[in-house]
Amino acid sequence: MFFCFLFFIFFVICENIITFAGIIAQLRMKKILLVVLLSLGATATRAQMFVAGTEVTSDILMAPSVSLELVTGDKSSVVLSGFMTAGSWLKPLKEATIKALQPEWRYWLSGRPVHKFFVGVGGIGALYDITLKGKVYDGYALGLGATYGYVVNITDRLNIDIHSGFGFLYYKRKEYYLHDNYDVDFSTGGQLRANSTGYYLLPTRVGVSVTYVLK
Secondary structure (H helix, E strand, O other), X not given: OHHHHHHHHHHHHHHHHOOOHHHHHHHOHHHHHHHHHXXXXXXXXXXXXXXXXEEHHXXXXXXXXXXXXXXXXXXXXXXXXXXXXXXXXXXXXXXXXXXXEEEEEEEEOOOOOOOEEEEEEEEEEEEEEEEEOOEEEEEEEEEEEEEEEEEEEOOOOEEEXXXXXXXXXXXXXXXXXOOOOHHHHOEEOOXXXXXXXXXXXXXXXXXXXXEEEXX
C-alpha cells in the first residue's frame, strides 16, 4: 500500500510537470511520462528491494520531496525522485514555483546496492516560475547529468544518502521585467511566447537524503 501511495505521488508530480500546453505540444511529454511509468512498473516487478526516501536539504528549503529506489541487480538500482515548491524562506526562492522530476540509474561501486559509494546518470525535467529582483523567469528546463554519492547504513533499513552532481540543462522561458508590456510585445495570436532559450551547466542533485528500505 505504501508503494502504491508513493507511485501515486510520482504520478501527480508528473502530471503537474506536463500540464501546460506548450511542453505537451513540443516535447510530447505525456508519451514520455507513459514510457517512464510503464518502465518503472516493469522494473518494479523484478526489483529485489524497494527504498523510499526524502531529500532533507530540499525539505528544509520548503520544497517537499519524495523518492523511490528500485534495486534491479547486484550492482545497480533505479531512482525516481521529484519535488515541488511554491515559495521558500530562502530569498532567491521566496517568489518561486518549481516542479521537478529526476529519474536516475545508479551503479554501486561497493558491489552491494544501497551501500557505500555509487555513481549515477540521469535526467531532469522541471517547470518554474521565478521572480527575482523584479525580473520574471517563467518556463521549463530539460537536461542530463551525472551523480556521485555515498550511502551510510544506520540500521538494516534506515540510511543516509549523501550525493552531489552536475547536469547540462536546456531551458526555454518567458523572461521579462515586471514593468514590461510582455503581454503585448511577445504575443502571437493571443498566445504568449517564450523569448529566451539557452543552456546551463548547473548542480542538479546536491544534498542529503534519508531513505528507508521497504522490502
